[in-house]
Amino acid sequence: MRRSALLLALAAAVIALIPVVAPNLFYVHLAIVTCLNVMFVLGLAVIARVGQLSMGHAGFGLLGGYVSALLAMNLGLPVPLGLLAATLAAAATAALLGWIILRLRGVYFVLVAFSFGQIVVLLALGMEDITQGANGLVNVPAPAVFGYLLNTKTAFYPLAVAAAALVGTGVWLLFRSPFGDAMAAIAENPRLTESSGVDTHVYQVVAFSIGSGIAGFAGALSTHYFQFISPDSFTFWDSVSYLTMLVVGGRVGVWGPILGAVVLTPLPELLRSTQGLQHVLYGAVLILVLLFLRDGLVGLPARLRGLRRTSAPHPILEHSPERPS
Amino acid sequence: MGLGTVVAQTIVNGLMVGMIYVLMAIGFTLVFGIMRIVNFAHGEFYMIGAFVFAIVFDSLGVPVAVSILAAVIVVGLSGVVVERAIFRPFTGDELNGMIASLGLALILQNGALLVLGPSPRSVPAIVDGTVSMAGLVFSLSRMTVIGVGAVAILALYLLVVHTQFGRAMRAVAQDPEIALVQGIRPERVYPIAFALGVALAALAGALMAPVLSVSPFIGLTPTLKAFIVVVIGGLGSIPGAVLGGLLLGLIESAAGTFLSAVVADIAQFVIVIAVVLLRPWGLLGKKEREA
Amino acid sequence: MKRHCLAAAIAVLASGGARSETLLLGVNATLSGGGAIWGEGMLGAARAMADRVNEGGGVKIGDKTYTIDLKVYDDRYRPQDAVTAMDRLINDDGVKVVVGPMGSASTVATQARSTEAKVITLTMGFTPKAIGSALPYAFRPTITTTEFTGPQLAWVGAKLSPKRVRALLPNDETGQSVGASQKEAYKAIGVDLQLDFFDRERVDFVPVLTRILSQSDVLEIGGNSPTTAGLIIKQARELGYKGPILVTGGDVTAELVKVSGKQAAEGTYVHLPLDSGYAETAGYIRDFEAKYRKPVNGHNAFSFAGLQMLLEAMKRAGSVSDTTRIAAELEKVSAFPTIVGKAGWTGRERYGIDHQIDVPFYIGQIRDGVAVKVATCSYKSCE
Numbered sequence: 001m002r003r004s005a006l007l008l009a010l011a012a013a014v015i016a017l018i019p020v021v022a023p024n025l026f027y028v029h030l031a032i033v034t035c036l037n038v039m040f041v042l043g044l045a046v047i048a049r050v051g052q053l054s055m056g057h058a059g060f061g062l063l064g065g066y067v068s069a070l071l072a073m074n075l076g077l078p079v080p081l082g083l084l085a086a087t088l089a090a091a092a093t094a095a096l097l098g099w100i101i102l103r104l105r106g107v108y109f110v111l112v113a114f115s116f117g118q119i120v121v122l123l124a125l126g127m128e129d130i131t132q133g134a135n136g137l138v139n140v141p142a143p144a145v146f147g148y149l150l151n152t153k154t155a156f157y158p159l160a161v162a163a164a165a166l167v168g169t170g171v172w173l174l175f176r177s178p179f180g181d182a183m184a185a186i187a188e189n190p191r192l193t194e195s196s197g198v199d200t201h202v203y204q205v206v207a208f209s210i211g212s213g214i215a216g217f218a219g220a221l222s223t224h225y226f227q228f229i230s231p232d233s234f235t236f237w238d239s240v241s242y243l244t245m246l247v248v249g250g251r252v253g254v255w256g257p258i259l260g261a262v263v264l265t266p267l268p269e270l271l272r273s274t275q276g277l278q279h280v281l282y283g284a285v286l287i288l289v290l291l292f293l294r295d296g297l298v299g300l301p302a303r304l305r306g307l308r309r310t311s312a313p314h315p316i317l318e319h320s321p322e323r324p325s
Numbered sequence: 326m327g328l329g330t331v332v333a334q335t336i337v338n339g340l341m342v343g344m345i346y347v348l349m350a351i352g353f354t355l356v357f358g359i360m361r362i363v364n365f366a367h368g369e370f371y372m373i374g375a376f377v378f379a380i381v382f383d384s385l386g387v388p389v390a391v392s393i394l395a396a397v398i399v400v401g402l403s404g405v406v407v408e409r410a411i412f413r414p415f416t417g418d419e420l421n422g423m424i425a426s427l428g429l430a431l432i433l434q435n436g437a438l439l440v441l442g443p444s445p446r447s448v449p450a451i452v453d454g455t456v457s458m459a460g461l462v463f464s465l466s467r468m469t470v471i472g473v474g475a476v477a478i479l480a481l482y483l484l485v486v487h488t489q490f491g492r493a494m495r496a497v498a499q500d501p502e503i504a505l506v507q508g509i510r511p512e513r514v515y516p517i518a519f520a521l522g523v524a525l526a527a528l529a530g531a532l533m534a535p536v537l538s539v540s541p542f543i544g545l546t547p548t549l550k551a552f553i554v555v556v557i558g559g560l561g562s563i564p565g566a567v568l569g570g571l572l573l574g575l576i577e578s579a580a581g582t583f584l585s586a587v588v589a590d591i592a593q594f595v596i597v598i599a600v601v602l603l604r605p606w607g608l609l610g611k612k613e614r615e616a
Numbered sequence: 617m618k619r620h621c622l623a624a625a626i627a628v629l630a631s632g633g634a635r636s637e638t639l640l641l642g643v644n645a646t647l648s649g650g651g652a653i654w655g656e657g658m659l660g661a662a663r664a665m666a667d668r669v670n671e672g673g674g675v676k677i678g679d680k681t682y683t684i685d686l687k688v689y690d691d692r693y694r695p696q697d698a699v700t701a702m703d704r705l706i707n708d709d710g711v712k713v714v715v716g717p718m719g720s721a722s723t724v725a726t727q728a729r730s731t732e733a734k735v736i737t738l739t740m741g742f743t744p745k746a747i748g749s750a751l752p753y754a755f756r757p758t759i760t761t762t763e764f765t766g767p768q769l770a771w772v773g774a775k776l777s778p779k780r781v782r783a784l785l786p787n788d789e790t791g792q793s794v795g796a797s798q799k800e801a802y803k804a805i806g807v808d809l810q811l812d813f814f815d816r817e818r819v820d821f822v823p824v825l826t827r828i829l830s831q832s833d834v835l836e837i838g839g840n841s842p843t844t845a846g847l848i849i850k851q852a853r854e855l856g857y858k859g860p861i862l863v864t865g866g867d868v869t870a871e872l873v874k875v876s877g878k879q880a881a882e883g884t885y886v887h888l889p890l891d892s893g894y895a896e897t898a899g900y901i902r903d904f905e906a907k908y909r910k911p912v913n914g915h916n917a918f919s920f921a922g923l924q925m926l927l928e929a930m931k932r933a934g935s936v937s938d939t940t941r942i943a944a945e946l947e948k949v950s951a952f953p954t955i956v957g958k959a960g961w962t963g964r965e966r967y968g969i970d971h972q973i974d975v976p977f978y979i980g981q982i983r984d985g986v987a988v989k990v991a992t993c994s995y996k997s998c999e
Contacts, residue, residue: 026707033700053420055365100598104605106419107363107560111552112601118549119594122815125787126587134788135743136695138724222696228725230695236545237649237692240427247424272701273688275443275656276435276648283431287411290425331826334855338822435648443652444911445843447875464854467822537820538843538875542650581823587787589823590815 015161019154028153030266035160036222037261039167040238041245043214045257046171048246049180050200050207051187052102052109057215058238059117060090062124064216065223065233066131069140072224079143083220090216091209098208102201117236124231136230143224156225163221167214172254174210183207244286250296259297333463335582336575341467341536343574344474345529349547350554350566351481352525358498358561359518362412362422367526367551368544369433374400374527375534375543376441379448382534389451393473393531400527404520416515417501430544437541445540470532477528478567481521485563494518498561553593557600559610568609636674639682639936641666641923642689642705642735644716644726649693653841655718657916658740662686662715664904664916665923675927678934687711691722698722699729706733712937713926715919717741720790727751734939736946738922740915742790749968753943755961757922757973758914759889761794761838761864762966763995764977765801768864768887771979771991771998772834773805776860780808782832784824784848787813794838794864809836821851829857838864842913846875853880863887869980869987870911878985886987888980889914890956893989900955921954922973928952947971962995 018031040061047054064086071077071085101112124131131137142151143159150156174180185193186200194200223229241264249260264282271278289296293303353367374396382392411429415422452465485491493514496504501511529547537543550573555561558569573593580589600607643662645655666684674681687709689701698717705711706729713736717723723741730737736753739746742760772778783798785791795811802809810831812824825848829835835852837845845863849872852861861884863872869888873881890897900920901912929946930936947970950960956975963972979998980987991998 024707026704029700029703029707033696051420053423100602104601107357107423108556108601108605110363110423111556112597114552115549115594115597119591122587122590122594125815126591128792133792134721134790135745135792136721136724138745226696226699226725227728228695228699228721230721230725232694232721233696235694238694240431243424243427269700269704272690272704274647275652275690276438278690279431279435279648280439283428283435286428286431287425290421290428291411291414294421331830334826335823338820338826342820438648438652442910443656445653445841445871445875447843447846447877449877464851466854537847540843578823582827585812585814585824587813587815 019157025153028157030269032153032157032160032225034262034265035157035164036218036225037242037245037265038164038258039218039221040215040242041249041257041261042167042171042254043211043218044242044246045251045254046174046211046214047208048251049175049183049187050204051190052106052204052208053243054113054208054211055110055236055239055243056113056115056117056120057212057242058219058234058236059113059120060094060212060215061219061222061238062120062229062231062234063093064090064219065229066124066137067216068220069137069223069229070130072141073137073139079141079224080145082224083143083217086220087213087217090219091213094212095205095209098205102204102208114236114239117239121231121235131231134231136228136233137223138228140223140227140229142227143221151227160221160225163217167217168254168258171214175253179203179206241282244282246296247286248289248296250298252295252298256296256298263297331582335578337463337467337471339575339578340571341470341574342578343571344471345533345547345570346550346554346573347478347567347570348474348525348529348532349551350558350570351478351563352522352529353548353551354555354558354561354563354566355494355525356519356522357555359494360408360412360422360515361417361419362415362426363419364522365423365426365548366430366433366544367426367523368546368548369430369437370400370404370523370526370544371530371533371547372437372539372541372544373403373433374530375539376437376446376530377527378531378534379446379539383446383448393528396527396531397524401520401524404523405516407523408516408519412519413512413515416511430548434541434544441541443540443542445538447538448535450535466536470536473532474529477525481525482563490514490517553597555607556597557608559607562607562610565607565609569607572608636681636683637936638685639675639677639930640685640687640709640711640713642687642709642711642714642716644689644691644698644701644705644714644722645718645740646693646722647688647690651693651719654740654913654915655690656910657913658715658718658919659688660904660908660910660912661916661919661923662688664908665920665927667907669927675931677927677930677936682936691717691719693719695719695721695725698726702726702729702735706730706735712736712939713942714738715923718915720746720793723754727754730754736926736939736943738919738926740919743793744967747963747967747969747971751971752969753939755922755926755943755946755971755973757925757959758918759973759975759977761790762797763972764887764993765794765797765864766804767993767996767998768979769798769801769805769807771993772862772885773807776834778807778833778860780810780832781834781836782810782812782828783836783838784812784814784821784828785838786844787815791838798836798838798864821848822855825852825855825857829855829859832859834860834862836862836864842869842871843875846872846881849884850876850880860885869982871913873982873985881982881985884982885990886980886982888978888987888989890917891976891978891989891992892987894957896953896955896957917956918973921956921959921975924954925949925952925959925973950974 019028067089068082068086071082101109190200245260245264250256268278356364377396377399378392381387381395450466456463493509496509497511497514554569558565577589580592643659645658647655669675670683674683691698691701715738717726718740720741720743723739723746738757740758747754747756785795837848863886892898904912929942932945933941951958959975961970962974964970977993978989979991981990
């Protein structure tokens with residue numbers, strides 16, 4: 001416990017120092033994008049906690065982004081209220097969708113969530129009167145906090161960090177709560193959990209709602225940072241990269257997702273000049289981690305110490321799918 | 326053009342597109358049914374099939390039938406390798422198998438971009454021209470797609486229902502352990518089933534190459550269609566894939582003709598949700614899935 | 617005294633001869649994903665210019681000689697990535713001039729940053745918002761539909777006198793803005809134009825063609841990639857459509873014919889941004905394709921022309937970093953010989969600023985797989 005407190009303090013110090021020690025503003029920009037990705041991946045981790053994977057995650061980001069941007073631009077709603085509305089809109093949509101599709105086996109959820117991500121893009125393109133179609137929304141207002149307009153990178157950075165920390169803490173508390181225990185139990189063995197009197201369906205729907213709500217929030221925050229959103233802003237390939245971050249970082253707890261986003265957001269910059277090579281490596285890393293490091297990067301120290309599975313096995317990692325028997 | 330022609334065109338086109346969806350969906354549902362892997366890279370095999378066909382047929386000047394066969398064989402063999410190297414450890418593990426397939430999709434699509442470049446390739450038509458019947462005009466190349474697709478589906482049906490290997494596949498799909506007890510070794514079935522699945526995708530790609538065009542980015546849409554078809558038809562059901570694919574093709578074609586292309590795209594999602602709500606096991610799937 | 621002279625001579629030699637300065641040129645374009653074919657063209661232009669300058673011993677600007685160094689970043693066809701790439705070019709690399717952004721969304725998403733940093737951009741974004749009086753550093757060295765639609769339609773209208781025209785457009789930024797400008801232009805010549813949009817990824821057009829071909833005298837295909845246009849033509853001809861086809865947008869002929877086949881493309885009218893009969897253009901295309909083994913598309917040729925004008929402006933300004941002066945000089949460049957013809961800037965009426973390239977463009981007709989020039993246009997009219 002002391003050690004993790006120390007690590008946390010160290011991390012906080014690094015985070016606080018980034019704007020000071022960064023050679024230039026580009027690094028602050030990367031740090032902000034990292035914070036945004038941390039939130040997206042944490043959202044995905046909440047859904048993964050009940051044994052599901054949402055390939056429509058970016059779709060909820062797009063939904064949230066448009067909701068908040070349109071409220072701010074058309075109704076002059078303050079950005080914080082817009083963020084709240086975006087979160088609720090994404091969560092409510094997920095609740096409705098989840099209520100329908102989470103009754104079915106996991107694979108149906110994957111297929112329909114994927115289709116949902118695609119239809120959000122199509123709707124954003126098609127509802128030109130509201131969304132400006134493919135043009136996207138330009139000059140989305142930057143958020144203001146206590147009267148300060150956070151329209152520069154250095155000003156926005158603390159907000160991004162605070163938001164990521166808030167989401168991180170929330171997810172951490174959720175995972176530690178009895179509710180979180182039940183979620184993990186569902187992923188491990190839904191039928192057993194069901195028979196012990198837990199309504200697994202409700203838990204899964206709630207988890208999907210929370211995770212997608214976080215995606216809506218992150219999408220909205222991202223939109224106010226970039227001050228721009230278009231149907232291309234969040235697509236299927238973004239869902240793939242959130243998933244990659246989750247898997248590479250590790251699906252256990254909150255540190256895996258955070259680590260995944262922190263490592264994989266800046267990494268592709270090394271290869272930004274190449275034609276497609278970055279994506280090939282991304283894919284290769286994904287498969288290699290799955291094959292040889294299923295606990296992800298957070299599991300690496302334990303691996304290296306040779307202590308296999310110091311903690312209880314994580315449900316998803318151990319989850320063997322039900323088969324019709 | 327008169328209304329009759331318009332309707333006839335709509336049907337022919339719907340059948341052709343539907344046939345491609347059927348080929349995609351059967352391969353997808355086969356791999357899922359037997360290995361429990363949701364293969365997001367399925368469309369990338371379609372893309373590779375199209376490229377192999379384009380190179381062999383157009384650049385090397387090999388006859389059509391041989392070129393199609395080449396695409397099917399090359400992709401089928403690569404399927405054996407991919408199954409062994411990547412998917413074998415995830416057999417039966419829906420979640421991780423699916424994630425691995427996403428990694429594979431990234432590698433294949435961008436690998437093709439690196440090797441072949443972004444420029445789309447055009448492939449000359451296998452057969453040229455149109456045929457007029459009863460005052461209606463049909464494109465021969467589209468009729469060819471329908472014909473070849475139908476033959477392939479028939480052959481697959483015979484394979485699955487009437488051969489030793491087909492019985493083995495069905496046994497493994499039902500329960501690998503019981504199959505093992507019956508003396509069927511699932512690890513022998515997996516690579517062939519996977520190869521068969523992606524070879525069907527390659528066939529679809531090769532058939533579509535001359536009708537459309539070939540680039541590294543053509544894989545995602547067919548994957549999406551395969552998903553939709555199997556949800557509509559029932560996951561794991563081959564007759565369901567046939568019915569669902571043709572239905573989706575016809576609906577899309579009709580909506581595209583009489584409404585608009587965007588409406589057609591949105592309509593299919595509505596159908597998916599409706600099927601999931603009303604008949605979640607799909608049109609021809611087995612209702613009972615928990616037992 | 618003698619030693620002093622020697623020292624001075626050595627200093628001069630050192631600065632003038634051996635040590636050449638570096639001019640950093642940023643490229644922000646799509647290198648992976650759907651738009652990669654255009655991004656590759658822009659990258660090709662930047663590379664060709666860098667090689668040309670460096671192999672010739674550098675370019676003299678002010679009293680220094682510069683060689684060109686490229687910083688190339690992929691926007692992955694996503695506006696946020698274009699922003700990240702722009703941010704990196706500006707803040708991390710200290711780039712002052714950028715070839716790109718490429719797409720309209722990327723252009724719009726990045727312009728606050730590039731304007732604030734006073735970075736000159738040579739954008740290929742077709743949106744009317746890509747340049748404007750509030751964007752003093754954004755230049756567009758390519759001809760967009762907004763420019764060519766009016767004059768071309770007037771010419772076509774006079775020649776074919778259609779009553780009903782149906783246009784097929786992709787449901788994206790380009791398609792939507794093309795549609796809007798065409799609606800206006802057709803109204804001006806008294807033609808009923810109906811627009812049909814389709815999803816950008818779509819490759820099967822038979823349903824929509826089946827519906828609209830019976831209702832049109834002229835089929836128009838606008839704002840599409842050459843492949844898509846080629847597919848539409850091929851499928852329309854397969855459906856037995858015999859009427860005239862008009863393709864607007866981009867330099868499309870080579871790719872289009874590859875996809876549609878010579879026979880289907882025969883007689884199609886195309887917007888011809890490049891005149892391959894023009895010696896300079898033909899020479900550039902020939903040299904480029906020989907050296908880099910890649911085809912030249914419109915984005916390539918126009919980016920190259922933009923760079924030619926930009927270097928000229930830098931020479932006149934005597935600086936590679938004072939972008940305010942360079943932009944002022946660039947605006948004044950006119951009738952300057954580029955590989956796409958004598959070029960200057962226009963656009964004040966439409967955009968409030970003269971940052972839209974002013975070069976002649978053409979209407980071509982495809983004959984036996986090659987676009988033959990049938991009219992030469994200015995922004996006023998075609999003849």
